[in-house]
Amino acid sequence: MSKPSLCFSGVAYAYDEGDRKLMILKNADLSVSAGELVALVAPSGAGKSTLLHLGGLLERPQAGEISICGQATSTLSDRARTMLRRTSVGFVYQFHHLLPEFSAVENVAVPQMIAGVDKTSAEARALVLLRSLGVYERASHKPSELSGGEQQRVAIARAAANAPKVILADEPTGNLDPETSGLVFEALVALIREHNSSAVIATHDHALAKRADRVVTLKEGRVVPIKL
């Protein structure tokens, strides 16, 4: 088994609710290898988004360690965490969050330009990604001119733009009809395999989750395997 690109070790996280604490994770472990796709299936409110935010270094755990590509993150400064997030993590959300005033190709080029790639090279790579996701013909269109499935494919291309080692997806097909969901999920899986990324995909859809390498859920603050 190759070295994990994403590793949670003894992670704890709770929200403050006045004088009570809402415990989400307690001594949680999760290790995702390069090229491995893990589906996270749990009821609404169980803490899926929180886990993804922690993995993407948007939140800090209250105990334990989260490592990305072998780099422990608990002692890193906010700035170092931001840099690591930019270079190593791609997010896909339920709603695409594309920039409305930019075309599809520009939306995929922007994160690369923020990472220092020149515009011509960034747009060239954006077109390659859009082609592999089957939306090359829509490259010059703005998000409002794209269907839900097309918008989500562009959002996946954007998440993959900087070839991140870790891809975190939060209900990426939650907003799509079943047929489009299947196609978009396939496109996401193909991209993950091609880039040898580690991926955690939170989904309610058991049929899609079954296509992952393994399925986990959250139970009493821990990440545990389940069979669907």
Ligand code: ADP
């Ligand atoms: P899921 O993604 O599985 O639906 P979340 O991670 O969004 O779950 O939320 C887990 C629990 O934490 C929910 O009960 C939610 O209401 C609560 N929660 C989420 N964000 C906050 C917050 N910022 N402050 C307090 N509670 C929160």
